[in-house]
Amino acid sequence: MDRQPVLEGDRLxxxxxxxxxxxxxxxxxxxxxxxxxxxxxxxWQEPVFRQFFADALDGGGAFAIIDKSSGAVIGSSRFGPPEGDEIEIGWTFLARAYWGSGFNAEMKRLMLAYALAHFERVVFMVGANNVISRKAMGHIGGRLTDRTFERVMCGVIVPHVLFEITRESFAAGPLAAG
Incomplete structure (x- = not known):
């Protein structure tokens, strides 16, 4: 799978x-x-984001999210390296002006449709206490699994949970029709 195709939707x-x-x-x-x-x-701090940006370029799979109506860069997301029959979508952020208006759902639908043509499952690693991302996962049909892990972020150990969307659940879920 090419981890950096061009994907085009109605608005993105x-x-x-x-x-x-x-x-x-x-x-x-x-x-x-x-x-x-x-x-x-x-x-949000420039040196921290500079490392995040460099990692995105070095690791491959990263996207610039473009608003078709304005041509503006409004955020970013990535495909992680594949592992077996699954691939991760993550590192996603959007400008706040685009929150709550379906742009995240459109972006995820495009990425999921593409990834699930190649893999059985897409996973999303979410900070256990990140209520905004957990709520967004529910909106796009993510199923909370029993898989957990920890990452060091901002110098502390942060518990994470794993959501998944399978080929089958995507076909039956809220994003399938677009």
């Missing part, structure tokens, strides 16, 4: 992240309210 284009996206993407990410309940709550 997802295209491979490029080094010259730095200014536009940091302009979005520098809004500290985006990260207020995120385990990496310091990601």
């Amino acid at each position: 284009v997802l295209r491979p992240l490029r080094a010259d996206d730095w200014d536009a993407l940091y302009a979005v990410a520098s809004d500290r309210e985006i990260w207020a309940v995120h385990p990496a709550h310091d990601r």
Whole structure:
């Protein structure tokens, strides 16, 4: 699977992240309210985001999320490296002006449809206390699994939970029809 295709929806284009996206993407990410309940709550800071951005470019699978109506970069997401018959979607953030208006659902629908053509399952690793992301997972049909793990974020150990969407559940779920 090509982890950086161009995916196009009604209102969004997802295209491979490029080094010259730095200014536009940091302009979005520098809004500290985006990260207020995120385990990496310091990601709005320029040196922290610079490392996040470099990791996105180095690791592959990262997208710039573009609003088709304005051409503006409004966020980012990534496909993680595949593991067996599953792949992760994560590292997602959107400008707050796009919250609650279906843009996250459209982005996830595009990514899920593409990934599930190649894998049986897509997983999402979410901070156990990240209520915004957990709620968003419910809206897109994510099923909370019993898989948990810990990551060090902002210098502390943060518990995470794992949600999944399978090929079968996606076909029957809220995002399948678009």
